[in-house]
Amino acid sequence: MTGRNARALETSGGFNNIVASLLQQGLGPDEAMRFADALARVDSDAASKAAQQYVDPDKATLIVVGDAKQFLDELRAIRGDIEVIAEDQLDLSSASLRKPTGQGAGE
Amino acid sequence: MLWTHRERMAKVVVDEEVFETERGVVKEELRQRVLAPPYGRLQRFVLPEAAYDVMPHRRPGIGSIDDLDSATLDDARAFYEAYYGPDTATLIVAGNFELSQLRRLVDDYFADIPSRQNPVDLAIAMREPELTGPRTVNATGPNVPLPVVGAVWKAPPTTHPDGAVLEVLEAILSRGDNSRLGNALVRTGQVVEASASTYLFREAGLVSAYVIVSGTDSMELASSTFDAEIERIRSEAVSAAELAEAKNEIVASALRRRETARGRAFELGEALVSSGDPEFADKRLAEIIQVTADDILRVAAKYLDPQKRVSITYTDGADDPASYANPTPMPEFRTLPAATGEIRQVLAEDKRIAPPGPGASPDVATPEIVESTLSNGIKVVAVQTGEVPIATLTMIVPGGSKTDSRQKAGVANLAADLADKGVEGMSATQIAARFESLGASFGGGAGSDGTFFSLTAPVANLGAASALAAEIIRGATYPEQEFERERNRAAANLQVAAKNPGSLSRFVARAAMYGDAPYGSQPGGTIDSLGAITREDLLAHRQSYFHPDAMQIVVSGGIAPDAAIEAAQAMFGDWSVATPAGSVPNEAAGKTQPVRTIVVDMPDAGQAAVIAAVRAPSRKGDDFYALELANSVLGGGSSGRLFEEIRTKRSLSYGSALGLQIEQMTPFFRPAHKPRMKLPMKLRRYSLMNSRGWAQSHCPKTCCKSAGCI
Secondary structure: OHHHHHHHOOOHHHHHHHHHHHHHOOOOOOHHHHHHHHHHOOOHHHHHHHHHHHOOHHHOEEEEEEOHHHOHHHHHHHHOOOEEEEHHHEOOOOOOOEOOOOOOOOO | OHHHHHHHHHOOOOOHHHHHHHHHHHHHHHHHHHHOOOOHHHHHHHHHHHHOOOOHHHOOOOOOHHHHHHOOHHHHHHHHHHHOOOOOOOOOOOOOOOHHHHHHHHHHHHOOOOOOOOOOOOOOOOOOOOOOOOEEEEEEEOOOOOOEEEEEEEEOOOOOOHHHHHHHHHHHHHOOOOOHHHHHHHOOOOEEEEEEEEEEOOOOEEEEEEEEEOOHHHHHHHHHHHHHHHHHHHHOOOOHHHHHHHHHHHHHHHHHHOOOHHHHHHHHHHHHHHHOOOOHHHHHHHHHHHOOHHHHHHHHHHHOOHHHOEEEEEEEOOOOHHHHOOOOOOOOOOOOOOOOOOOOOOOOHHHOOOOOOOOOOOOOOOOOOEEEEOOOOOEEEEEEOOOOOEEEEEEEEOOOHHHOOHHHOOHHHHHHHOHHHEEOOEEHHHHHHHHHHOOOEEEEEEOOOOEEEEEEEEHHHHHHHHHHHHHHHHHOOOOHHHHHHHHHHHHHHHHHHHOOHHHHHHHHHHHHHHOOOHHHOOOOOOHHHHHHOOHHHHHHHHHHHOOHHHOEEEEEEOOOHHHHHHHHHHHHOOOOOOOOOOOOOOOOOOOOOOOOEEEEEOOOOOEOEEEEEEEOOOOOOOOHHHHHHHHHHHHOHHHOHHHHHHHHHOOOEEEEEEEEEOOOOOOEEEEEEEEEOOOHHHHHHHHHHHHHHHHHOOOOHHHHHHHOOO
8 A cells, every 4th residue: 555655646646636625625735644653553453343343244235237137036136125226227326326207208 | 577578478377277366357357348337339349340340450359258168268369379479579668777787677677588489460451341332230239328329431441641640639539628639529519538549550550539419309409510511621621720730639639648668668579560660759849840731631621521431329239249340241260270289387385486586776876856935935946857858847736525505515526627708809629729729728626625736738838838827726707608518518517427436435534534524524525416517606606716825836747847837926926816815624524424335226237336445544643654554565556465366366346446536634435446346245355354354454465565665
């Protein structure tokens, strides 16, 4: 990760992207140079603890896009309650992800 | 590093198990990179099949599923013994090292590598015959959202004196926003994309040009405009301005590439392999600078000859290689001598040589960060990051998808993206021509939290290029015609993205993670929301968010901080606006959304995309670095656990990645796979078990070591 960060900082475009993102998030530009040190201070306990806290499959939302008939039964067996949305019924602008039903076209 | 190269070059272990796993991985790569993208077959299969008759270049490097199924371990062994040896390998090292130390290490690690076991001659004496008459190919493929018309011609080997001229010709035809095909076809709305490419190899080459047409009913018009543009460049001299612009574009892109050690190494290596001359990259650039308008006319007339052209259409239909088969039968190429060496085995773990430990980390001076404030209060960060005379200026302003209304999602992104389509007294074409003639590239885009504008230019041209960039940010006019066309293009691109399981799954993930909160808004909008946006919306967005009170600037590259700050002052130091800057929501992530399992049914998809997503803490949170590290252990590159388990051991997918997507407040954490269709459940079950097992067990010291934390 330290190597990747150093390589990203090698170009003026990459450097600016990293620093501009930090500024946008309210952090200082020197944070870009502290990356290696900050990472070196993380020990395996801290990494495991972060993973245990956040990477929990029971708390993960699962999204599968593909030909449903090829995997739906198997998915049901392990994941229970599944929302199947046909590609032409998908609405990416709402939390339900479904186009409203019972409304006339264009409304 | 050199030890690793030595081991994999000279001591590679390829047995049945390794071979079968890799076969699966390469088939997945083929599906993901060629068969799934809408125009993958066109680029990798149709064009070379049309351009070459007898040369081995006709075969796609990656092969077909049938080719891969019929390959054997013995074929791979024969290839290894025929081609892998010290006389065929070139080591290219670029970057920060001591030459005498490198020479010693190279002797230590490479001197005893034995010569090839079954050497074959690398030279290919055969050459392509000229085409004796024009030909037309009407190819079809599955999942092609918009039709393509184009053509391909044969071209000479890269070392041919006409090679430099063909590179300039390609740039005049399609490079940048101001180009022959771009102006005649994209700007007029006939097509959504135009491309011309020159591929020159050691023994042969091709020139291809094609356009992705706005709709089936425009094919005839696009095709005749395309033909007229090709005829025009063959019959009339290009202007001095076009010629200068093309050369500046090529030189600036070479400078950009040379900013990095990797870029320098690849440039040297590619030039060497295709020419045999380590100085070739510099020689080619010098030749490009010498190209004249007469050269272009002569070379265009010679190579883009309608009598020697294969015309191509590519439309939605059956996946049928017969529809684009070259009438010349595929020749039989060489058969390699059978492998004779023994198949190596990996030693038992306790008998293996340990790789040499890392050397002492060199002291690398970090560049000085200079922070300054313009006379109107805009903050500037300036850092000299290198010596290559090219620099980048980035302007940061608020206004991102989190400030868009849901009905007009995509306003921030369109306002950033289309800012360079017009200012008072200058059209989009004039702006593009001005930047491109300076070898500069300018672009804007909005993410969830805000907007960036970036300008990269050779330092000598930075003053002129930055003056125009400032005019754009301060006064973009969004001309109606440009707006209409670009909005339609954005909608057409969304249509293409919606047919791609990978990109569609990411749109779905955003909505599922953030629901109706501001971060749930699609940064690129939806087809409906793009339709609701007007140019007045973009003007209003610009006036409230591109604002001196909220702007910050970053400058880096081969430029001294003083000069960088002076350039920023000239751009924005006198800018003031009476009205206040636009408002930004304090809370954009909203409340945690319910855990869901969502299947989007896409019956004709060639692959499935799987995302498991959870919310993660903010970039400023205390856990950020710990989570970055955990993320890298689990999903980082080809040593990550997901990659190891999903690709290396099971070949379920060509790629798997874990990413921290950072929004200002609450990023979400999401692994994404693109497994082939039939196996997502096996894959899904594996990856959830894996992350659960890992999360509940302890991260061993060794995994942290390989990720670089100890």
